[in-house]
Amino acid sequence: MIPSSTPPRLILASSSAYRRELLARLQLPFEAIAPNIDEAPLPGEAPQDTALRLAREKAAAVAARAPGALVIGSDQVATLDGMQIGKPGDHARALAQLQLMRGRRVVFHTALCLWDSRAPDPARAVQLDNVQVFVDFRDLPDAELDAYLRIEQPYDCAGSAKNEGLGIALLERIVSDDPTALTGLPLVALTGMLRRAGVSFFGL
Template sequence: MIPSSAVPRLILASGSAYRRDLLGRLRLPFEAIAPHVDETPLAGEAPDATALRLARAKAGAIALRHPGALVIGSDQVATLDGAQIGKPGDHARALAQLRTMRGREVVFHTALCLWDGRAADPAAAAQVENVQVFVRFRDLPDAELDAYLRIEQPYDCAGSAKNEGLGIALIERIDSSDPTALTGLPLIALTGMLRRAGVAFFGV
């Protein structure tokens, strides 16, 4: 663990257990605070624009309440044929999602924002990036899809499958520059942002 004196206060603007687990891999001391931002897409807004806007809004909302901190915001939007796929919320909607996606490619836009509350110029406080993940789902029968959902119940996941769990068995291929982006927090992109903000990872 890096001593807390080595980094400024670090806050994850999220209530997601998945993102907390991912950020924990970096062994940096951090707090997690849910930003309570309205995540409704704007009319006519492109999926990547939605993800980037919400990542920035989440980080900005927490940064406003905690001056001087480094705040991480992230948002993910899944799309099929350009249409957004939200979190299913229940079994029936999740099964409908998986039926629609089987044998097809889904694009996940995972946007990231690191807001540096120490920046002298507020206009330059935020680093933002969108990491795309291309996921091809296997063409599986209804019985397998239904059985998977009853085992893992991924009703809070856009795309209705937990790739970090049993949901990986539904996936035929994943293409991305950042393997953690699909789970919700692109750590390769984030470590680059943190380095630019002066954070050291190995105590040197």
């Protein structure tokens, strides 16, 4: 924990509107800065390793431009049978994803990094965690999957479904220690990291 008389500058290393909305729940002042890094997985890289590496790289990229700040990086990788499921980008790919996942369990790895650029020792500057969410998809017909996609158009979401919206109707079960992890920013884990970095809540 780094003692300070004033609250540290808090930065979310993300351009994601979903992550901004989640972080705003904590009622802490923060900025959002896009990290602008290459998010492609490395050859042979395990899904959880991809998520952890990218969360750290996002935080590091922004921390390098913001001395003295606390920087939050997060990344999510969805997997089915150990294979990565990315953001579909369009309707056809999204429908193919949902067809593949129906009646199946998908694992979402949501990695979180808090980079404290105030720390004099780089080894102590980084807190890193991977929060897993297990999601069972309902076995629904093509017509329902297609109709859902046309209504919500979740083409920027890994797994092609917004659980915080109508996409919840596609799901049978969600199993996780952190309900916000599936949306993209694990707030239970993050508040623990922030407390360890000396951030106070409730105006105290």
